[in-house]
Amino acid sequence: MRVLVAEDETIIRLDLRDLLERAGFEVCAEAKDGEEAVDLARSARPDVAIMDVKMPKLDGIEAARRILDERPIPIVMLTAYGQDELVSRAVEAGVFGYLVKPFREQDLLPAIRARRARNEELGALREEADSLAEALAARKAIERAKGLLMEKEGLTEQEAFARLRKASQISGRPLKVVADALIATFEGQP
Numbered sequence: 001m002r003v004l005v006a007e008d009e010t011i012i013r014l015d016l017r018d019l020l021e022r023a024g025f026e027v028c029a030e031a032k033d034g035e036e037a038v039d040l041a042r043s044a045r046p047d048v049a050i051m052d053v054k055m056p057k058l059d060g061i062e063a064a065r066r067i068l069d070e071r072p073i074p075i076v077m078l079t080a081y082g083q084d085e086l087v088s089r090a091v092e093a094g095v096f097g098y099l100v101k102p103f104r105e106q107d108l109l110p111a112i113r114a115r116r117a118r119n120e121e122l123g124a125l126r127e128e129a130d131s132l133a134e135a136l137a138a139r140k141a142i143e144r145a146k147g148l149l150m151e152k153e154g155l156t157e158q159e160a161f162a163r164l165r166k167a168s169q170i171s172g173r174p175l176k177v178v179a180d181a182l183i184a185t186f187e188g189q190p
Contacts (some may be wrong), residue, residue, distance in 0.1 A: 034058025070172035
């Protein structure tokens with residue numbers, strides 16, 4: 001697993017790197033401020049990020065928000081500050097975990113693995129939702145095209161669907177593409 005470590009304190013960053021590498025993780029990038037973390041997340045494409053909250057230039061929570069806007073990866077925040085306001089901001093940003101320093105290895109490593117597993121589950125759910133949305137959009141287009149054929153050509157629902165299916169087979173195009181073309185044709189007519 002490739003990890004981005006964003007921590008402005010050099011000693012803590014080096015300790016994190018050592019701990020992660022001993023546990024079998026690959027530290028693919030290290031950032032000393034929030035802006036650098038956003039840039040490195042973009043270029044190094046880590047699987048997970050561990051970020052300090054209080055960093056120069058851009059705090060870790062805002063950096064996490066920007067990273068997640070571009071590419072959803074699990075992010076674990078490490079901080080010496082456990083205030084509710086910071087935790088709330090981190091949750092709103094989409095952060096997967098929040099550990100208060102000083103942390104222990106037995107706290108950090110399971111947190112990383114758990115967040116990674118949850119992120120994979122979330123990714124599968126997003127893909128399923130996208131697939132369902134596409135299927136629904138296709139169904140709506142096909143129903144609209146059938147309705148137009150029934151109205152304009154006086155066909156029954158079965159006849160309209162058969163015509164769409166035949167056009168799809170002849171053209172070698174998906175039914176939704178044929179339906180969209182038919183809708184555009186009929187709705188473009190006076």
